[in-house]
Amino acid sequence: MRRPNLPLGPIALALLAAGPLLGCAGEAGTVLGRPGVLVVGLTDDPGHLNPAITTQGGVHTAATVLYNGLVGLTPELEPTPELAASWEIENGGRLYRFRLRDGVTWHDGQPFTSADVDYTVERVLLEYHARARASLGTVLDSVATPDPLTVEFHFRSPYAPLLQQLNVHEAPILPRHLFEGSDPLTNPATRAPVGTGPFRFDAHVPDVEIRYVANRAYFKPGLPRLERIVMRVIPDAGNQVLALEAGEVDWLFGVPGPEQERLARGGFDLVRSGYAAGGSNCIMTLSYNLDRPVFADPRTRRAIAHGIDRRQVLERILFGEGRVADAPISSGISFAHAQGLALPEHDRAEAVRLLGEVGWRLERGAEVRRARSVPGVPDGTPLRIEFVHFPVYASYARLLRAQLTAIGIDFVSRPLEPAVFVEAVFRQRDFDMNIVSYCNMTDPEVGVRRMYVSSNIAPVPFSNASAYRNATVDSLFDAARSTVDRAARGRAYGRLQEILVEELPYFWLVETLSTRAHNPRCKDFLVYGQFAEAATCGG
């Protein structure tokens, strides 16, 4: 057969050459590596940039640089002046009076006043910010503005944790002159925001990037030091790391455990902290469904806890990034974190003994225990536990299955995507055990109370998943909320943690940390609050 004389060689050469040639072309206008410009990697496009109407972590991560709270918080959670220059607490915690900074302006040049605070709290936070609404909404009587630079919070009863709830994440202040009389969800300033923060909004290209420029009228002298920030949306965590190594981004808010050593070897700086914009002081926590007879006896819950080796969880799943939990409240909230509690340690023999004592017997040659005279459970029922979890926690499910199978439990894992998980656990209560990263936030009133008080057994995401009821614990939470004296609060939280460890409605596995990584050309980042306020990037 004759063969056609097609110009195959030149075609192939042209194809091969096209890639590298295009690769070298078109870098005009880039800011990569330019002094004064920080490029940040984001996992998701936040959709909008109004942190006062949502508790979604993605919005807070992207929007924090635009706004301020009345106070800032140190890593020890101590309040520091921010939009408020000073404050007084009166009437035993019923009145908080804030003196605002003079001369602060919004990014559009309008003056910041107490009216902005009043509007934001009463019209936005208490209506749309789930955490503020759930905590402040039940106790706040009114907000008063005696003059443009004074704000008073009046409470129906003494309220202790207010100062931990007024930072930029819990209570970012919005400009009243742009929002008043409108729906904050659809107001244009929700997408093209105007704040008082160290950076001004420049542009948002959906799913591509958000651009910010320095606010040269910022109320903190000499700040910010950067000229621009560009936040790039890169959905895959592994590719975020590659982009950092390739010089396409300078800062990542999170780095997967296995990649951290490589980045450190490559000269990148790693910063570990229990703080994150979307949730701080988080504990990976197992919930037992106390509505089910299998968990009615606390000895069963204790046996399962003894069957779990939490050190393995820390080392094999988190690559050592965190610490084994030693109390129900995170060590990041030091005044409330109880010391010296005896959480069940890994002890397989004790687990087996307790299960046998309750009536879960292992017949000769069998692998799964069966009930014999277990209250509420028909004899012969196998000890089968259905464990529901987010797909990203599959490694926890695998490890727990290995550990609990060894004590005669048929452990079945059911991964559910978040929206389905919320419905299964909190609405339908269709689970035996689950795992949730419960973030304790800046105060137990904000992030801990929701897990334990009986009034929070409701079809509400990430509430009291175990359906735990204890009137003493309820009253101790109430006492801690209304006691301004921090030592007395600490004692109330200490007592209720003793009860929790005794009754084990949950089991607290590990306190997690998040690891940021950045190019060494950039430095002076803050872990808390305004992460880039004082940062610089060299050439």
Added chain:
Amino acid sequence: MARRLLQVVPAAAGIVTLAFVLVHAAPGEPVLALAGEFGDAAYYDDMRARFGLDRPVPERLLTYFARVLQGDFGISYVHGRPAMDVILERLPATLLLTIAALVLSTALGLGLGTLAAVRRGGIADLGVSALVLGLFAAPVFWLGQLAILGLAYALGWFPVQGMTTPGSDATGLARLADVARHLVLPATVLASQQLAAVARLTRTGLAHELESDHVRAARGKGLPERVVVLRHGLRRALLPVVTVVGARVGFLLSGAVVVEVVFAWPGIGRLMLSSLAARDLPVLMGLFFIVAFTVLIANLLTDLLYARLDPRIRYG
């Protein structure tokens, strides 16, 4: 022809209805996207009522269709603005990616298939067959990751992520070049499976045609081999290829979901994934509408092209 066009309307309506029922029958509700965590029960009930999520599904479906007929696809729960605005601002990126992949896969597939057919049994044929089998078998996400690691990360020929250089204000030709540079890897990866299908079909069809009587007759008339192959062989061999190219528009769009995530390409594929996770129903339904319509139109165009290539086919 008019009848074929009219069939698109009920087909699109049927697909959207089915998608609506499936999405609403699936477990999980958009309460987290609407309200975030930590709220109280009353707050979540308020948000459900505000967005009509407390109404029965049949009532919501009727309301939805009534609004869609007026061009209102609802407000996105996540983005807080009209769902169709959210979709349309991302659509050009996906169109660019899928059209580039379609052109690339068709051109390369035809070229490789032709090469393999005319050198049947030779090294070129074996090489092309091995290549297309490999591409057909390789998962797109794996190929994408491999391309990033090899061509972007290790060799530095292409950017690792995105559609444009960070913070770039480039315009005109510079911007075109910037986008083209970012487009090469994702478009090539997305094209890979389609390319394999086109090359396989072209090779088989053309090899068959080159043995047929009319090709022998053409050769007998002393026509140059290039004319014999391209005009007499390839034209007839194109019929099944056209069918496959049209039918695979849907596959390309579904492949774009994966490719857009791997390469951080800001198109509707990524939007679909994030909207599904957040149960952003107005955006999801708008996406189903757009995708269904695109696939139906692509199939219609395929039918028309088919008739043009083969005069025996007529649509009454």
